[in-house]
Amino acid sequence: MTTHTHQMLRHPVKFRTLQVQRVERLTPHMQRVVFVSDELDGFVSASPDDHVKLFFPNSAGEIVTPVMGDNGPEYPPGREYSPMRDYTPRRHDASRNELAIDFVLHGDGPASLWAAQAAPGQRIGAGGPRGSFLVASDFDHYVLIGDETALPAIGRWLGEMPATMRADVLVEIPDAHDRQLLPSSAQVNIVWLERNGEPADRSELLEQALRRLPTPSGDTFYWIATESRRARAMRIWLSEKRHVPKEWVKAKGYWKAAADDADDDG
Template identity: 50%
Template sequence: MTIPTDTSHSTRDLTVQRVRHPLKMRMLQVVRTRHVSPQLLRVTLQGPDLADFISASFDDHVKVFFPQAGADKPVMPEVGPNGVVFAEDQPRPPARDYTPRHYDAAAQELDIEFVLHGDGPASTWAAQAQPGQYLGVGGPRGSFVVPTAFDWHLLVGDETALPAIGRRLEELGPDTRALVVIEVPEADAEIPLPSQANVQVHWLHRGDAPEGSLLEPALRGIALPRGEGYVWAAGESAAMKSVRQYLVTERGIDKKRIRASSYWKRGAAAVHETLDD
């Protein structure tokens, strides 16, 4: 008698891939806005420039260009043989990195979610966003593609990571587990996180505590599942360094199985970087 052998785990591909995309600048218009929470605003952009838009990973980011005060449209850079070139006779437009939350190719609509924290060009613009207004979008330049086939996924971040975490959970199938640790200002910042996966969400309300300070202590009380897993974390720079160091040095996470990013840095502007050794 032949005994069937389950080869699904031995044959699955868990290789993380880096994919490059042609860099393109796009001028888009707002078609609608919606509050996902009191602190999180979804802005839907549309335009023919989105016809060849590609976003292959929840970890992607695009550069969003905002109009100067009093201007209708941002002054966009051009992509030349030597890279991105800005006009020398005009000020550079304010720009920040954001996650492509959802792209509808048929409707040529791109959703981007903005945290309304009350300062900075992005939050200020988003607070007054109306249909018909223009934004520039560049990229994504490339994608860091983490397979969904891992047995479990640990997703960690503050409210700036919610768009990426929400997108990732929507991508996961019913045959995997997801542990999610999210720090937000207060309870009304919590949002629905639909997924087919077996998801366990830990919401942390920081109140007056420093941003990101609750994440690493919370991880100390969480048991990781058996099997092959992958960790993704994003948020304030110092907090993400602490999270990564703890998971690698004390929990034994292989450095190849963790992706930690600084989405912002306390006291600095326009910071977006991957953290590694």
């Protein structure tokens, strides 16, 4: 068996203030917010599935981010912390100090609600990325699986893949209007799976499509990003039913269904 070597890059942690420059509704459930900031000097995002921590206004409308102290990140005492959520740096333009983030508008929570009303001039905080996991580029085949929260990372994966790479992509979205153009030089087959009203944590469209996917020939890397329980279940299925080595799978819960909405893990 070939050893495919992944690499972990560490970056110095920096907290920044970002200002909204423009907002673009990509699809009914996806809002692109392009931020600008001189503080983006030195920003590095080396991997398509990197994430930044974004800090949204607290109940007083203030952005309270940590600062780097001697013992790591420290919050200023006596102030209400900003709610913090993870997001993918969708596009970074170093020449303009711009950073684009694509927010799923799922209708609840500080990040999604902030993104829905975002307007030029508003500010939020950002930290990281503190590291980049570089997946080995010498697999014969890649399978990318995700719901709409994974679309920014999948868009980056596909945009950055060279023509020699082959990928199957399974993407689950709310409905057909949420399809996006995902340009790529690679040899890509994209399957769009539309929930059409089924809740994102209860759907099984990705699981069914994964089971139907013919086992690709050659060494295959699987990347999965969905609701936590579903990501875990697909990782376990690949291990138990397809005997995929654990180093050939990266499965991450990108969000967690509310406890009373979800089935027990299993």
